Amino acid sequence: MSVASWDIEFDGLIKRFGERTILNGISFRVARGEIIFILGTSGTGKSVLLKTLTGLLRADAGRVLVQGQDLTYLQEEAYLDVRRKCGMVFQHPALFDSLTIEENIAFGLQRHLGLSLEAARPRVRECLDLVHLDYDELAELLPAQISYGMQKRVSLARTLAVQPQILLFDEPTTGLDPVTTKQINRLILELSRKLQTTSMVVSHDMDCALEIADRIIVLDQGRIIEQGRVDEVKKSPVPLVQDFLAEALAGHAETTSSDSGGGRP
Ligand SMILES: Nc1ncnc2c1ncn2[C@@H]1O[C@H](COP(=O)(O)OP(=O)(O)O)[C@@H](O)[C@H]1O
Numbered sequence: 490m491s492v493a494s495w496d497i498e499f500d501g502l503i504k505r506f507g508e509r510t511i512l513n514g515i516s517f518r519v520a521r522g523e524i525i526f527i528l529g530t531s532g533t534g535k536s537v538l539l540k541t542l543t544g545l546l547r548a549d550a551g552r553v554l555v556q557g558q559d560l561t562y563l564q565e566e567a568y569l570d571v572r573r574k575c576g577m578v579f580q581h582p583a584l585f586d587s588l589t590i591e592e593n594i595a596f597g598l599q600r601h602l603g604l605s606l607e608a609a610r611p612r613v614r615e616c617l618d619l620v621h622l623d624y625d626e627l628a629e630l631l632p633a634q635i636s637y638g639m640q641k642r643v644s645l646a647r648t649l650a651v652q653p654q655i656l657l658f659d660e661p662t663t664g665l666d667p668v669t670t671k672q673i674n675r676l677i678l679e680l681s682r683k684l685q686t687t688s689m690v691v692s693h694d695m696d697c698a699l700e701i702a703d704r705i706i707v708l709d710q711g712r713i714i715e716q717g718r719v720d721e722v723k724k725s726p727v728p729l730v731q732d733f734l735a736e737a738l739a740g741h742a743e744t745t746s747s748d749s750g751g752g753r754p
């Protein structure tokens with residue numbers, strides 16, 4: 490079998506809910522190893538787009554491919570393989586409250602690979618290391634005993650545990666303070682490069698996109714209204730893109746002034 494050079498392909502994707510067409514002919518491809526940002530205001534269909542990749546939602550027309558495999562007519566069982574390739578990181582950490590940090594990260598390894606907690610331990614340690622958290626300090630704690638920013642890192646470590654080749658981030662920095670936002674953003678960049686994953690980030694945060702994206706795609710009303718490398722998108726004449734850019738610049742000014750104002754929240 491030939492190896493596809495595209496990890497993700499959307500070809501004329503249409504997704505409707507009843508009378509409403511949410512995605513109206515979306516076509517783009519993501520190369521292996523690329524960090525791609527999908528920008529759009531809330532309600533544009535960014536999460537819907539991600540869900541068509543993991544089979545939580547099916548396209549009404551058009552095609553969605555992961556590493557060359559067409560998902561259009563895939564049987565439910567065959568999705569398990571796709572879901573293993575695509576690690577999803579949600580906006581909220583969604584850790585199991587009653588499990589320790591170690592048990593949370595080991596969960597997928599135990600469930601999918603049948604490992605014991607003991608056997609999963611080296612990988613848990615490694616994944617905590619990847620997100621710059623200390624195993625000895627945290628393994629035995631419950632999620633409620635660590636900060637929200639740390640919980641986000643743990644949830645990222647949990648996704649990494651099963652070694653996905655594609656990372657899907659749904660609003661990874663929404664609702665975070667500026668300092669944590671920066672940390673998570675840098676972590677996405679660092680991990681994508683180090684692990685050579687393909688990363689697709691859906692977000693309304695242009696600031697984050699400008700910092701780490703290889704390429705940006707802007708969605709509005711079901712269609713792609715702009716796309717290109719960061720330097721190209723920065724010069725976009727499209728009004729909505731200019732609004733996003735202006736907001737990113739304003740946010741930057743705010744962060745800089747609050748940084749100089751003092752300590753971490
Ligand atoms: N399962 C569903 N059934 C009906 N409508 C949905 C469903 N999922 C999402 N929608 C609608 O699709 C639109 C896009 O949703 P979503 O992808 O969550 O937006 P966002 O860009 O904020 O992630 C919204 O109007 C939402 O109400």
Ligand SMILES: [Mg+2]
Pocket residue numbers: 535536537659660
């Ligand atoms: Mg969403």
